[in-house]
Amino acid sequence: xxxxxxxxxxxxxxxxxxxxxxxxxxxxxxxxxxxxxxxxxxxxxxxxxxxxxxxxxxxxxxxxxxxxxxxxxxxxxxxxxxxxxxxxxxxxxxxxxxxxxxxxxxxxxxxxxxxxxxxxxxxxxxxxxxxxxxxxxxxxxxxxxxxxxxxxxxxxxxxxxxxxxxxxxxxxxxxxxxxxxxxxxxxxxxxxxxxxxxxxxxxxxxxxxxxxxxxxxxxxxxxxxxxxxxxxxxxxxxxxxxxxxxxxxxxxxxxxxxxxxxxxxxxxxxxxxxxxxxxxxxxxxxxxxxxxxxxxxxxxxxxxxxxxxxxxxxxxxxxxxxxxxxxxxxxxxxxxxxxxxxxxx
Numbered sequence: 630x631x632x633x634x635x636x637x638x639x640x641x642x643x644x645x646x647x648x649x650x651x652x653x654x655x656x657x658x659x660x661x662x663x664x665x666x667x668x669x670x671x672x673x674x675x676x677x678x679x680x681x682x683x684x685x686x687x688x689x690x691x692x693x694x695x696x697x698x699x700x701x702x703x704x705x706x707x708x709x710x711x712x713x714x715x716x717x718x719x720x721x722x723x724x725x726x727x728x729x730x731x732x733x734x735x736x737x738x739x740x741x742x743x744x745x746x747x748x749x750x751x752x753x754x755x756x757x758x759x760x761x762x763x764x765x766x767x768x769x770x771x772x773x774x775x776x777x778x779x780x781x782x783x784x785x786x787x788x789x790x791x792x793x794x795x796x797x798x799x800x801x802x803x804x805x806x807x808x809x810x811x812x813x814x815x816x817x818x819x820x821x822x823x824x825x826x827x828x829x830x831x832x833x834x835x836x837x838x839x840x841x842x843x844x845x846x847x848x849x850x851x852x853x854x855x856x857x858x859x860x861x862x863x864x865x866x867x868x869x870x871x872x873x874x875x876x877x878x879x880x881x882x883x884x885x886x887x888x889x890x891x892x893x894x895x896x897x898x899x900x901x902x903x904x905x906x907x908x909x910x911x912x913x914x915x916x917x918x919x920x921x922x923x924x925x926x927x928x929x930x931x932x933x934x935x936x937x938x939x940x941x942x943x944x945x946x947x948x949x950x951x952x953x954x955x956x957x958x959x960x961x962x963x964x965x966x967x968x969x970x971x972x973x974x
Contacts, residue, residue, distance in 0.1 A: 641684040658777035719937020763787040779947040803834035807841025821867035822885035864892025881909035910968035927966035
């Protein structure tokens with residue numbers, strides 16, 4: 630039986646070293662492993678603090694990390710979407726060629742589901758983690774930073790990511806679409822999308838789109854938000870609801886994505902409206918369906934395959950302690966389809 634008077638001090642943790650040295654847990658992990666990412670002076674300072682506190686890396690954590698050293702966790706909002714399927718199609722060859730395997734989960738655009746998944750993944754100690762977007766709960770960000778696990782945020786862009794980020798500037802994409810439509814003489818735009826904060830990247834695009842028109846002295850005449858999924862049917866429904874409550878018809882409709890834009894296009898034409906003479910239609914993403922349409926939709930082409938390849942390469946480099954850019958914004962190309970005017974009228 631242990632002596633009740635024997636009160637051994639608690640074992641020092643990596644969090645204690647990080648707090649005392651005024652650095653992140655990731656920095657302590659790098660210092661203890663002797664990998665790149667720290668100056669010689671900073672590494673020496675961290676090691677000095679670790680020795681003073683009596684910190685020793687956990688052999689259990691080390692064995693777990695070794696067991697899952699080829700596992701990469703990937704979180705996406707949904708698998709029923711061409712966007713994330715193509716991004717992963719770009720990632721897969723890079724991960725496979727580098728000897729990594731992936732495990733997937735979907736969040737259905739819910740931060741709490743993402744937070745729970747992140748907690749499970751951290752417990753597994755994977756080699757890396759991939760998240761969709763840059764908008765996460767404070768708890769998720771804190772856990773990931775403290776875990777020291779290489780983390781890639783994909784699809785959206787931030788100058789100060791959790792660790793690594795490669796994506797597009799959605800706000801700028803919205804401004805780009807607005808500038809193009811203004812150059813064609815459109816002045817009465819409307820937007821069709823989903824509920825506010827369901828898709829935060831779409832909200833950023835709408836912000837950019839609105840501000841682009843407002844800077845030119847015009848305002849959106851309506852915003853139609855749906856609870857439905859981003860589908861052909863949702864695009865049709867959005868147009869139905871929009872026209873039912875508006876006294877005037879917009880001269881152009883900006884949709885959350887190409888699928889909704891196609892549904893909206895078909896509904897406008899079924900009502901006897903000529904596209905683009907009576908009304909313009911604009912989508913987003915440049916999905917492959919546009920290649921087979923008799924009337925290609927004006928849209929913004931996003932570099933999904935390249936985004937996946939680039940992001941996967943950056944994450945593999947981080948896992949292997951090689952130097953890589955922490956944040957990269959890829960360009961969005963506006964495609965001039967046949968659903969908008971060809972010149973200002």
